[in-house]
Amino acid sequence: MKINTKKVLVTGADGFIGSHLTEELIRRGYDVKAFVYYNSFNSWGWLDNSPKEIMSHCEVFTGDIRDPHGVKAAMQGCDAVLHLAALIAIPYSYHSPDTYVDTNIKGTLNVLQAARELGIEKIVHTSTSEVYGTAKFVPITEEHPLQGQSPYSASKIGADQLAYSYYSSFNLPVSIIRPFNTYGPRQSARAVIPTIISQIAAGQTKIKLGSVHPTRDFNYVKDTVNGFISVLESNKSIGEVINIGSNYEISIGETARIIAELMDVELDIITDDTRLRPEKSEVERLWADNSKAKELLGWTPNYGGVTGFKKGLTETIEWFSLKDNLAQYKVGMYNL
Numbered sequence: 001m002k003i004n005t006k007k008v009l010v011t012g013a014d015g016f017i018g019s020h021l022t023e024e025l026i027r028r029g030y031d032v033k034a035f036v037y038y039n040s041f042n043s044w045g046w047l048d049n050s051p052k053e054i055m056s057h058c059e060v061f062t063g064d065i066r067d068p069h070g071v072k073a074a075m076q077g078c079d080a081v082l083h084l085a086a087l088i089a090i091p092y093s094y095h096s097p098d099t100y101v102d103t104n105i106k107g108t109l110n111v112l113q114a115a116r117e118l119g120i121e122k123i124v125h126t127s128t129s130e131v132y133g134t135a136k137f138v139p140i141t142e143e144h145p146l147q148g149q150s151p152y153s154a155s156k157i158g159a160d161q162l163a164y165s166y167y168s169s170f171n172l173p174v175s176i177i178r179p180f181n182t183y184g185p186r187q188s189a190r191a192v193i194p195t196i197i198s199q200i201a202a203g204q205t206k207i208k209l210g211s212v213h214p215t216r217d218f219n220y221v222k223d224t225v226n227g228f229i230s231v232l233e234s235n236k237s238i239g240e241v242i243n244i245g246s247n248y249e250i251s252i253g254e255t256a257r258i259i260a261e262l263m264d265v266e267l268d269i270i271t272d273d274t275r276l277r278p279e280k281s282e283v284e285r286l287w288a289d290n291s292k293a294k295e296l297l298g299w300t301p302n303y304g305g306v307t308g309f310k311k312g313l314t315e316t317i318e319w320f321s322l323k324d325n326l327a328q329y330k331v332g333m334y335n336l
Helices: 018-029 045-049 066-076 092-096 097-118 151-170 192-201 221-233 252-262 293-296 305-319
Strands: 007-011 030-036 056-064 082-083 120-125 176-181 181-183 208-209 217-220 241-244 268-271
Touching: 007 018, 007 066, 018 030, 018 045, 018 221, 030 066, 030 097, 030 176, 030 221, 045 221, 056 066, 066 097, 066 181, 082 097, 082 221, 092 097, 092 151, 097 151, 097 293, 120 151, 151 176, 176 217, 176 221, 181 221, 192 208, 192 252, 192 305, 217 221, 221 241, 241 293, 252 305
Parallel strands: 007 030, 007 082, 030 056, 082 120, 120 176, 176 241, 181 217, 208 268
Antiparallel strands: none
16 A cells, blocks of 8 residues: 555654654655644654754644544544554553543544544554563464553553454454554653663663563664554555564563663662552563564564664664753653
């Protein structure tokens, strides 16, 4: 489904992945409308930092994904929607679960219903590897059971099922992309890799972390973006759930060790109890089976394996090490 001559709406375009995706779509010749969260500061999030030559080709719509009227207005005249807008911080979901239902479930409903009414040609809904919970088998295929181990993951399971129901019930052309742990420049310091890098870049050698034994499948943001575009452009993805992951498993502790090695520091990890998830809520193991993405889409990670992981970390470290970038983070406090 080559549609780069048509108009694409990206919800959550102001966020970490969304901003990278918006920029890459424009580079590839897509006509892009960026849906960003309205605020009184007139901030477009990370798009404020995007190159002017990129943003000159981007239409920006400010709104709230929870507002069905605004969502439908944003989708007018668009041929496809990449739906990334969501609340994603797991610790904050313990604090304010109601907002996750409104944003992640109701927001997704707003996109789906508007797409149905407007006859949108393709909807790519964003899932998360968190919906799998602690792995019951590895590598994790798309057939793995879903386990809501946090209010966040439960809300994403609900959103995923709602998206699939619109495909099944109304033949809406929906694809569900399920990225594993994406990392890279611009990521919030609530995530573990920016937490480690930003603390070291700020001159700290005693790093505060939560649990270090869980394993993750880290996917560099450029690979995740390529995954989104591959799903968008493929008719084979309609009605499918597709993992986007590196097929490489590593513990948080080992990740910290590699980052310290790349940044040439001796690291002392301190367990911060405020960063620990409730025991039954911790996802102990994530490891993606990405064979479906390879077979259906021809997508493969360019930053896979330990070599690719170190390459991605190096690029991330370089970005965070720039003074102006690091200054945008409150390194001395824990980000929910």
